[in-house]
Amino acid sequence: MKKNIRKKGIAFIGTQAPILVALIALFFLIPFFMNILARNMSLKTFDPHRNEFICNYERNVEPSVDDEADIWFREGLAATSFDLWPDDRDFAKAASLWNKAAERKHWQAMLNLASLLIEGKGINRDRERAVQLVEEVMKIGIPRAYDFMGTLHMNGTGVKQDATRAYAFWSLAADMGSSDAQAYLGDKLNATHDDPARSIWGNKEIAYKLLQCGYSQENGNAAFLLGHELSFHEQYERALHVLHDAVKFGSEDSANKLFVEFDDGRKLVNKFLDKDRAERYAAIADMLRLNPDLRLPNLDKVLPLPPAILPYWDGDKQTLIDGAKPVKTASLDDIKPSPASLRQGRAHIPDGLVLPDEPQGGHLIQHLHTDAIISGFWLAQLAKPYTPKQVAWNAAQVPMYYALGESFTPPEDITKDDGVLRFHYLGTPIPKSLAERHVPDWRVPQGVLREVPVPSRELRSSGLLPAPATGIWHGSIDPAHPLSKVFNLWTRQAYVEEGQSFPDPRERGLDISPKDIQWQWLDQTNLPLPSGRKDIIIRNFSPAVSTN
Known part of the structure; x- marks a missing residue:
């Protein structure tokens, strides 16, 4: 033609x-x-001697995604889970699912699909299409896409190899908030002198700021590099805590480093020779190598730092990991009173629509005499129903629609004597056909999250107070807070013993006051798991240790 x-x-x-x-x-x-393609955009030249860096967080600019596309994305993750044997991972299925999600502009699926296209996994290799997908995500404004484009230029994948442009893209990504780019450039600038041939430059002040910003976003590599640097400058106490946090964030390197430190009794651990702790760090490093997606926010439950006493461990690596994983309990999100379409007024849900299993935007709880901070259906519930009447009242409630800014209506049949009344956000209706397509939480089959029974009691606390009970606590802040997207994560959990202080986010560089944090108790989670395997049971005993 x-x-x-x-x-x-x-x-x-x-x-x-x-x-x-x-x-x-x-x-x-x-x-x-x-030239107007994103890959050829005008870029500010990478300046390794820059004297300013403002910490931005990538989650603050990541947009919400289409609900159905997100289901496809999660199914793809489950099909390629590191928890599966390599031969059991179905990349062809993931490619098909992520391709459908990409058509709905699901940016995470688009980047994952680009990776498969580059490697030719589960789909024919097509590097040009991969670059185009990355460009589309760049136009959405995702920092991770700019980091990805930098890697493509460094490797010459689908574009002309150009290290100068690669570093310019990485620098832009770091400024936009990419924690991976912040960790990478922080490492490159953390030198005492310039050596361009080895791609290192002497700008330790900015390197520290980059690594600290990545650490505050719970980037495992940034935390490891920051802890290593602090150790080099003999700030051992803080270095130990940062490296321990890095293990929580999924850093295999940090787990290996702490194994060596405790195994040899080095200065970082105050010359404290502790073979038992070393063994646990080594076991965790092995598991992180097999599954880099693991996050261990409750590491203190199974491997607390000295001088805390080590809890009992049966020697099974999986048991150790299960004790440190984030947990998820049953919640009010499963309540879908029927037939909703026959109700009137606030309770009416149109035919063909139902409430989702998981509320869009996350779990929210508000009190009476406040205005709804998001439009959707809310369920009124007494916080602590003691009497049969109160329990029956809770069971009889149905979700009611409140628009953004609308005040919650006080029930006529509830008084102050009945206790605290709360409104739980259940989301906005979605097509019934979509809701009936049951897809388990992708994090469970992927092995990065485990489910536990509903807590035996409702218990909450402000971050200013000491923990009123021992167990795993989940923290959250008001969605209106400017850092809510950064803080309100499914991994925002901590194992805290009764009387101890809750974690202070300011120690990780987040400008969030403890008084703004609401902690919810998720129970001790030492009950038998659904599989029948017993979880770790804490027993206070002193392990045999020696010092030198």
């Missing part, structure tokens, strides 16, 4: 002059159109 068009242009040059002029113009415009 191209040959025929070219022949026409030549054959009819006298009578088709406008067409020829257009073709010539198009030829000269091609470079212009090439």
Whole structure:
């Protein structure tokens, strides 16, 4: 076809002059159109000697995604879980699911699909399409996509290899909030002198700021590099805590380093020779190598730092990991009173629609005499129903619709004597066909989260108070807080013993006051698991240790 068009242009040059002029113009415009592609965007040159860096958080700019596309994305994650044997991972299924999700502009699925296209896993290799997908995500404004584009330029994957542009993309990604880019550049600038041939530069002040910003976003690599640097400067106490946090964030390198430190009794651990702790760090490092997606926010439950006494461990690596994983309990999200379409007023849900299993935007709880901070259906519940009447009242409640800014209506049949009344956000209705397609939480089959029974009691506390009970606590802040997207994560959990202080986010660089944090007790979670395997049971005993 191209040959025929070219022949026409030549054959009819006298009578088709406008067409020829257009073709010539198009030829000269091609470079212009090439330049407006995201891969060819104008970039500020990477400056390793910069003297300013403002910490931004990537989660603050990550948009919400389509509900159905998110289900496809999660199914793809479950199909390729590191918890599966390599031969059991179904990349073809994941590629198909992520391709459908990409059509709905699910940015995480788009980046994952780009990786498969580059490697040719489960799909024919197509590096040009991979680059195009990354460009689309860049246009959405995702910092991680700019980091990805930097890697493509460094490796010459689908684009011309150009290290200068690679570092410019990484620098832009770090400024936008990419914690991976912050960790990478922080490592490159953390030198005493410039050596461009080895890609290192002496700018320790900015390197520290980059690593601290990545650490505050719970980036395991940034935390490991920061802890290593603090150790080098003999700030041993803080270095130990940062490296311990890095293990919580999934850093295999940090787990290996702490294994060596405790196994040899080095300065970082105050010359405290502790073979038992070393053994546990080594076991965790092995598990993180097998499953880099693991996050261990409750590590203190099974492996607390000295001088805390080590809890009992049966020697099974999986038991150790299960004790440190984040947990999820049953919640009010499963309540879908029926038939909703027959109700009137606030309780009415149109035919064909139902409430989702998980509320869009996350779990929210508000009190009476406040205004709804998000439109949707809310369920009124007494916090601590003691009498049969109160229990029956809770069971009889149905979700009611409240618009953004609308005040919650006080029930006529509830008084102050009945206790605290709370409104639980259940989301907005979705098509019934979508809700009936049951997809388990992808984090459970992927092995990065485990489910536990509903807590035996409702218990909450402010971050200013000492913990009123021992167990795993989940923290959250008001969604209106400017750092809510950064803080309100499913991994925002901590194992805290009764009387101890709750974690202070300011120690990790987050400008959040403890008084703004509401902690919810998720129980001791030492009950038998659904599989029948027993979880860790804490027994206070002193292990045999020696010092040198």
